[in-house]
Amino acid sequence: MTAIDDRSAAAPTRVTRGADHQSWPERIALGLFIAVPFVAILAAVPVAWGGWLGWSDVAITFVMYGITLHGITVGYHRLFTHKSFKPNRAVKIALAVSGSMAVQGPVIRWVADHRKHHKFSDKDGDPHSPWRYGNNLRGLTKGLVWAHVGWLFDPEQTPIDKFAPDLAKDRDLVRISRNFWVFVLVSILLPPLLGFALTWSWQGALTAFFWGSVVRIGLIHHVTWSINSICHAVGERPFASRDFSGNVWWLAIPSGGESWHNLHHADPTSARHGVGRFQLDSSARIIWLMEKLGWVRDVRWPTPERLAAKRAA
Structure with missing residues (x-):
């Protein structure tokens, strides 16, 4: 079993297809995907009411x-950003x-x-702090929109050579990053293909595309962005952190446990964010299961002593 490893002798000159500045075509594409x-x-309720929602959808x-x-919460976030555990190569990919x-x-x-967000959390330099424009009602409203989307x-992109040089040396991750568009197409096309296979009808493919591709992508986007906006504006703060990160219980299930955000900012490398009673954290449960199966190791689980040291006075 191997951990995330350097599979190239030197970092490629370009680890993603994008440049250091976001181009207008990239912004247009981003706008469409949002x-x-x-x-x-917005159309989901009337579409479902009209009978265009089946059990296969x-x-x-x-x-x-x-x-x-969980590719975002377990992979992008807890593994690749914070290295909360060490996976074998298959799990990493x-x-x-x-x-x-x-x-x-x-x-x-x-x-x-x-x-970069963690380095400057809720201070100058944070890419998406809701407190960017001040703490009055007008400034916070504007800041929440900024933090959310x-x-x-x-146009100014975070420099990879400064904030992710370790990943830029991993040939597997470079290849996946450069071919991001392929996985976008898979994500969009797989649901209608499954819908057709399950129903043997073009209507089944169409409704699966609507719900399994378009609505699903929109929901994941806004749940993830809510961690940036809502969880840095409201919520309980039982642990001491140097920012405004809070716990928002009603986002816990749709976010895979990411909305127990206060402990995460108090102890970023912890593999579990929901540490209190009834604080559901499906991402931590997946990591636990992979550890039991021998697929990951060196998991950074929170300990009672560490939690006690992190609690707010």
Whole structure:
């Protein structure tokens, strides 16, 4: 079993297809990938009411949501950003691919942005702090919009060589990052293919595309972005952190446990974020299961002593 490893002698000159500055075509594509799923979410209730939602759609959407969500939470976040555990190569690749299918950007780019967020959390330099424009009502409203989605259109990109040089040396992750668009296509096309296979009808393929591709991508986007915005504006703060990260209980299940955000910022490398009673954390449970199966090792589980040291006075 091997941990994340350097599979190249030197870092490639370009680890993603994007440049250091976001181009106008990239912004237009980004806008479409945000707007279309959002419109689909708004249309979801009348579409379901009209009978365009079957059990195959529910099953496909649920499975695709779970796979791609945990690709972000377990893979992009707890593994690649914070190195909360060490995986074998197959797990590493599977998590990078499933995270890419959440359509939130190449893994190395995502990690660079998130590491920068932790370095400057809720201070100047944070890519997506809701406190960017001040703490009055007008400033916080503007800041919440920025933290939720506005920051994605910032033309200035986080330098990978500064915030993710370790990942830029991993040939597997470079290849997956550079071929991000392939996994986006897989993420979009797989649900309608499954819908057709389960129903043997074009209507089944179409409804699976609507729910399992478009709505599912929109939901994952806004749940993830809510961690950046809502969880840095409200919530309980039982642990001492140098920012405004809080616990938002009603986001715990859809976010895979990421909304227990206060402990995460108090102890970023912890493999479990929900440490209190009834604090559901499906991402931590998946890591626990992979550890039991021998697929990962050196998991950084929180200990009572460490939790006590992190608690707010």
